[in-house]
Amino acid sequence: MDQEMIEFQKPEENQxxxxxxxxxxxxxxSEKIGKIFGRSLHIREVDSGSCNxxxxxxxxxxxxVYDLERFGIYFVASPRHADVLLVTGPVSRNLYTALLKTYExxxxxxxVIAVGACACSGGLFQKGYAxxxxxxxxxxxxxxxxxxxxxxxxxxxxxxxxxxxLEQKIRKRNFSDLHEGDTCxxx
Amino acid sequence: MTDTYFNELTTQFxxxxxxxxTPVPDELYIxxxxxxxVGICRYLYEKCGASLVSMVGxxxxxxxxxxxxxxxxxxxxxGSSVPQGSRSFVNLQMxxxxxxxxxxxxxxxxPAAHWxxxxxxxxxxxxxxxxxxxxxxxxxxxxxxxxxPLRKDFDYKTQPPRTSEDFEMKRVEGEGVFxxxxxxVHAGIIEPGHFRFSSVGEKILNLExxxxxxxxxxxxxxxxxxxxxxxxxxxxICGVCSFSHATSYCQALEKIANIQIPERAHYLRTIFxxxxxxxxxxxxxGNICAGTGLLVGNAQGxxxxxxxxxxxxxxxxxxxxxxxxxVGGLRRDLxxxxxxxxxxxxxxxxxxxxxxxxxxxFLSTQRDRLETTGILSQQVAxxxxxxxxxxxxxxxxSDLRRDHPYAxxxxxxxxxxxxxxGDVSARVWIRIEEVFESIRIIEQLLDTLPSGDIRVEVKEIxxxxxxxxxxxxxxxxxxxxxxxAPDSRxxxxxxxxxxxxxxxxxxxxxxxxxxxxxxxxxxxxNLCYSCTDL
Ligand code: SF4
Numbered sequence: 222m223d224q225e226m227i228e229f230q231k232p233e234e235n236q237x238x239x240x241x242x243x244x245x246x247x248x249x250x251s252e253k254i255g256k257i258f259g260r261s262l263h264i265r266e267v268d269s270g271s272c273n274x275x276x277x278x279x280x281x282x283x284x285x286v287y288d289l290e291r292f293g294i295y296f297v298a299s300p301r302h303a304d305v306l307l308v309t310g311p312v313s314r315n316l317y318t319a320l321l322k323t324y325e326x327x328x329x330x331x332x333v334i335a336v337g338a339c340a341c342s343g344g345l346f347q348k349g350y351a352x353x354x355x356x357x358x359x360x361x362x363x364x365x366x367x368x369x370x371x372x373x374x375x376x377x378x379x380x381x382x383x384x385x386x387l388e389q390k391i392r393k394r395n396f397s398d399l400h401e402g403d404t405c406x407x408x
Numbered sequence: 409m410t411d412t413y414f415n416e417l418t419t420q421f422x423x424x425x426x427x428x429x430t431p432v433p434d435e436l437y438i439x440x441x442x443x444x445x446v447g448i449c450r451y452l453y454e455k456c457g458a459s460l461v462s463m464v465g466x467x468x469x470x471x472x473x474x475x476x477x478x479x480x481x482x483x484x485x486x487g488s489s490v491p492q493g494s495r496s497f498v499n500l501q502m503x504x505x506x507x508x509x510x511x512x513x514x515x516x517x518x519p520a521a522h523w524x525x526x527x528x529x530x531x532x533x534x535x536x537x538x539x540x541x542x543x544x545x546x547x548x549x550x551x552x553x554x555x556x557p558l559r560k561d562f563d564y565k566t567q568p569p570r571t572s573e574d575f576e577m578k579r580v581e582g583e584g585v586f587x588x589x590x591x592x593v594h595a596g597i598i599e600p601g602h603f604r605f606s607s608v609g610e611k612i613l614n615l616e617x618x619x620x621x622x623x624x625x626x627x628x629x630x631x632x633x634x635x636x637x638x639x640x641x642x643x644x645i646c647g648v649c650s651f652s653h654a655t656s657y658c659q660a661l662e663k664i665a666n667i668q669i670p671e672r673a674h675y676l677r678t679i680f681x682x683x684x685x686x687x688x689x690x691x692x693x694g695n696i697c698a699g700t701g702l703l704v705g706n707a708q709g710x711x712x713x714x715x716x717x718x719x720x721x722x723x724x725x726x727x728x729x730x731x732x733x734x735v736g737g738l739r740r741d742l743x744x745x746x747x748x749x750x751x752x753x754x755x756x757x758x759x760x761x762x763x764x765x766x767x768x769x770f771l772s773t774q775r776d777r778l779e780t781t782g783i784l785s786q787q788v789a790x791x792x793x794x795x796x797x798x799x800x801x802x803x804x805x806s807d808l809r810r811d812h813p814y815a816x817x818x819x820x821x822x823x824x825x826x827x828x829x830g831d832v833s834a835r836v837w838i839r840i841e842e843v844f845e846s847i848r849i850i851e852q853l854l855d856t857l858p859s860g861d862i863r864v865e866v867k868e869i870x871x872x873x874x875x876x877x878x879x880x881x882x883x884x885x886x887x888x889x890x891x892x893a894p895d896s897r898x899x900x901x902x903x904x905x906x907x908x909x910x911x912x913x914x915x916x917x918x919x920x921x922x923x924x925x926x927x928x929x930x931x932x933x934n935l936c937y938s939c940t941d942l
Contacts, residue, residue: 243863252712268598268600268622270622270623271599271622271647272645272646272650274597274644274647274648274650276599277647277648277728278727280597281714283710284707284710284711284713285707285710285711286711296597298595308732310622311624313622313623314548314567314570315620315621315622315623316592316621316622317550317570319592319621320592340928345629345637345644346624346625346629347563347565348565348566349567349624349628350562350565350566350568350625350628351557351624352559352624352625369730370646370647370727370728372727374854378883
């Protein structure tokens, strides 16, 4: 419980560092997206029982400071248009069906990213009568972004990792297409 | 204060009183006979002008052989019109026999009780006899009959099998009536809830909302955590009212442990509470522009909000002000350098926010969308016990910061804005005025910030004691009630958030408006699902 006084960098310097980091991350990401898709990356966010802070950090990615769209990342309204699902929250019992249906509506190849401690492992809520204890109890998860909530840069970093994974997935799929037809199953 | 009420109630209802105590100042608890409870509640509500602020069901069979219901009322001071800090809490409690797990519903007389009673039915298995709408609320139809999570013989980790996925909603039928289902997964990045509109053309005839999708068992979980960890849970009840919930939690336990926290901690808490209000209100005003399609206003609002979040991070290390509060005070101090940073940032924000308001709030196109849209009448607001911005925009003059001062609110002067129109515009204007008031409060506190310690050590808390902890969050009153157990744990933790009482007002406000105005109305209330569903 007890914590030493943490001294932070001077706030202005700190923000400066973060902003530079953001530019680098974003450009890197946008290059990758261009290579894989030849278009922008489409993301659908699904709240499976978060405390709402994870949502706000994802929303913050669209504000004028982060302005994610300039890197070719776009939040879509329907899972049918999405390449990636960003899932927050420990998966509440009452959202289980909605989460499954959203996943099923997303076209292959798709990625699932667990955003925040709750989505990664159940976090503070663990497994309980109304909390299933993390997204990977229900869906196959490709990338885990820890944090409570993860700050916007961390979410970008997670997306970058996800692009690598997606590349692998597509390569594997093309390979199997050549040899034995479409082997992409729904889990 | 509580004495006067006690005397008045005794003359009326002495036959029904079993016991009374004042465990902490300004909280009077009266144990009453179950058969008289409805009568006393009505007397408090109808004759004394009290409002029901919370209702708790608790399984106290291991302690005294029965369930117990608590009714919490906030009462105005005697013979005056709500001067600062003149209200007190009067709380009734009654036993419910295990062999007859039911109680008489007070909803027919006090609609504000409707959700509390349904929740008690779901989680404790006590039936509110005479409730006009006893459908399930917190536990959806997938939950089997006969499992009651808040009972002491139910283990937090139990996961009963899923049953039906169907649910019933009220329908409107007739020629040309369409149903529009929305959610639970929405198009935007927002929390889940299911809405069903019945409309003719654009006009909405009826709206049914089905919530509690995010129910995670927070209150039950608190019973198995040590009180130090319970604080982390309190911070995670809601992302954007994190500091307010944590403060309510700490205040309740500090009252129970009977400790006085240092003056400096009171001041700092108040500053952080107001910083929380600021980033929420500024963001909400910007967000309204997203509802009207005024993208410039939206972007500018989001930018200002981001600046405030960055300020939060610079002074506390967390964008949501988490990790600062602790039972006994604060965990980190505010250096002189950061004090100055707050002042200079706020000065800048004040200027830019003013400029934003001048642009967005006087455009005729904007006013056309906001004015007379989604009117919440004062009567409905009072009946449902609506709090916060929504209450103050409908002429209900209530603000815990003034009525039940806590932290350092009795040390500062501030205005509680009030409007009577009850429409979207009034709710936005209340927020705008509160932004400037918040800045004023923070400046006053920073100018007179006392020096000294920021915390006292709290190692343990005494068992079987109870108290309320409350704060006026950006959305309204967050009222927590804690009863402690041995080994510094919690026996029962009831969280009543502002959103919980305000949600039922939304479906009542919407009919008569057009479908595209719904997002706007929703945004003007800006309620949180997480702290409603728990
Ligand atoms: S990880 Fe933290 S911030 Fe995200 S939903 Fe869970 S409790 Fe909230």
